[in-house]
Amino acid sequence: MQLVIDSANIEKINKLIEFFPIDGVTTNPSIIVNEKKPYLPLLKEIRTVIGDKKELFVQVISKNATDMVEEAKYICETLSGNIIIKVPVTMEGIKTIKLLKQEGIRTLATTVYTPMNAYLAAKAGAEYVAPYVNRIDNLTGNGVKVVSEITDIFTRHHLSCKVLAASFKNVQQIHNICLAGAHGITAAPELIEALIAHPSIEENVEKFRKDWLEQYGEESFIV
Numbered sequence: 632m633q634l635v636i637d638s639a640n641i642e643k644i645n646k647l648i649e650f651f652p653i654d655g656v657t658t659n660p661s662i663i664v665n666e667k668k669p670y671l672p673l674l675k676e677i678r679t680v681i682g683d684k685k686e687l688f689v690q691v692i693s694k695n696a697t698d699m700v701e702e703a704k705y706i707c708e709t710l711s712g713n714i715i716i717k718v719p720v721t722m723e724g725i726k727t728i729k730l731l732k733q734e735g736i737r738t739l740a741t742t743v744y745t746p747m748n749a750y751l752a753a754k755a756g757a758e759y760v761a762p763y764v765n766r767i768d769n770l771t772g773n774g775v776k777v778v779s780e781i782t783d784i785f786t787r788h789h790l791s792c793k794v795l796a797a798s799f800k801n802v803q804q805i806h807n808i809c810l811a812g813a814h815g816i817t818a819a820p821e822l823i824e825a826l827i828a829h830p831s832i833e834e835n836v837e838k839f840r841k842d843w844l845e846q847y848g849e850e851s852f853i854v
């Protein structure tokens with residue numbers, strides 16, 4: 632199951648890459664704008680930090696298929712390494728996914744709100760779909776149920792598309808998405824760090840060290 636950082640913040644990406652088993656980085660226009668830096672150098676810097684093998688997801692800006700295809704080609708030519716183009720699931724977006732598939736350019740269908748959005752994108756050739764769990768919940772929908780139904784449909788109908796669930800606001804949502812059978816999650820750095828946060832862990836570690844030091848007085852096995 633993939634673990635992806637949903638951020639364009641270099642310091643945060645750097646830290647998570649050092650400590651956690653990260654598979655890639657997702658960005659969207661709002662995430663890039665948040666950094667207040669020129670976008671191409673920023674994307675290149677992210678690539679340098681994560682290396683060429685990890686997936687870097689970059690979203691197109693245009694609204695019509697012809698322009699989205701041109702942008703996708705430009706991104707793939709300009710950035711090195713493993714690139715996935717994020718395309719919103721509008722009518723033009725589905726057409727774009729079909730065209731990019733023919734060009735051999737890999738895509739993630741983004742802004743997915745329903746299982747039928749995901750079905751169309753998968754059928755058009757998207758490698759990933761990104762259902763927006765928290766945004767669905769905020770619309771009084773059920774993000775976990777949507778993800779669970781998408782994974783069922785893909786399995787039942789042998790669609791090779793993967794579900795990279797996105798848009799999280801708490802760890803409970805991520806926990807439930809893992810159980811719902813998603814192939815991966817993309818989350819903000821703070822939420823990825825929160826996956827390991829538990830007051831008992833530090834407390835237990837401190838007690839183990841205290842017991843050890845009381846008996847042996849050494850900080851490590853290696854003295």
Ligand code: E4P
Pocket residue numbers: 637657658659741761763765766797798799817
């Ligand atoms: C990732 O692919 C999405 O763009 C992102 O997760 C949206 O998350 P948000 O709802 O927290 O903005």
